[in-house]
Amino acid sequence: QVQLVESGGGVVQSGGSLRLSCAASGFTFSSHGMHWVRQAPGKGLEWMAFIWYDGSNAYYGDSVKGRFTISRDNSKNMLYLQMNNLRAEDTAVYYCARNRGSRERGGYFDPWGQGTLVTVSS
Amino acid sequence: EIVLTQSPGTLSLSPGERATLSCRASQSVSSSYLAWYQQKPGQAPRLLIYDASSRATGIPDRFSGSGSGTDFTLTISRLEPEDFAVYYCHQYGSSPPLTFGGGTKVEIK
Numbered sequence: 001q002v003q004l005v006e007s008g009g010g011v012v013q014s015g016g017s018l019r020l021s022c023a024a025s026g027f028t029f030s031s032h033g034m035h036w037v038r039q040a041p042g043k044g045l046e047w048m049a050f051i052w053y054d055g056s057n058a059y060y061g062d063s064v065k066g067r068f069t070i071s072r073d074n075s076k077n078m079l080y081l082q083m084n085n086l087r088a089e090d091t092a093v094y095y096c097a098r099n100r101g102s103r104e105r106g107g108y109f110d111p112w113g114q115g116t117l118v119t120v121s122s
Numbered sequence: 123e124i125v126l127t128q129s130p131g132t133l134s135l136s137p138g139e140r141a142t143l144s145c146r147a148s149q150s151v152s153s154s155y156l157a158w159y160q161q162k163p164g165q166a167p168r169l170l171i172y173d174a175s176s177r178a179t180g181i182p183d184r185f186s187g188s189g190s191g192t193d194f195t196l197t198i199s200r201l202e203p204e205d206f207a208v209y210y211c212h213q214y215g216s217s218p219p220l221t222f223g224g225g226t227k228v229e230i231k
Binding site: 061101105106109110112114115 | 210
């Protein structure tokens with residue numbers, strides 16, 4: 001079955017960096033765009049970034065543009081999120097999700113991974 | 123950026139009752155590109171509805187979506203115990219950014 005498994009979360013100091021990974025299985029990874037979405041503790045959902053199926057285009061939310069980079073390795077069925085210059089407000093559970101629909105700049109999300117927690121300490 | 127406002131913030135109902143959740147957009151959502159997700163505590167969100175009214179695979183038919191333009195509704199015809207959760211709407215008609223509503227919690231009365 002389709003599965004997404006995130007890893008790489010942890011505790012990092014403010015200003016530090018972290019790279020999240022998302023391992024995909026059960027579908028043709030190279031045929032689908034992918035997203036990162038986060039959820040701060042007790043809060044709602046916030047879309048972070050989207051990458052095309054071939055990695056040739058990427059889009060970002062304003063709060064992470066210039067600090068976070070989404071990338072992928074289709075030979076390994078892996079999605080990544082490089083997070084630099086982390087701030088306390090980046091503390092959240094980070095989910096990867098498969099893109100669905102035909103929208104060039106991102107569609108809906110199905111399925112989602114179980115999430116990985118990133119805590120930025122000040 | 124399209125801002126989505128969900129109401130009410132919390133809905134207190136009993137099993138067997140009908141739930142009506144609202145999602146209002148700050149501007150028209152292109153081609154009804156709106157989705158609904160369910161999230162239970164400690165779990166990832168799960169897709170329920172896409173393109174405003176299409177049920178995702180495996181979703182029971184007691185869940186239905188409707189609406190267009192700026193006003194959208196998720197209806198749960200008869201609440202089952204497993205339906206008590208938080209529900210989010212999400213628009214993908216205008217991006218970036220893709221945006222979510224703030225959520226509606228459906229709790230047991």
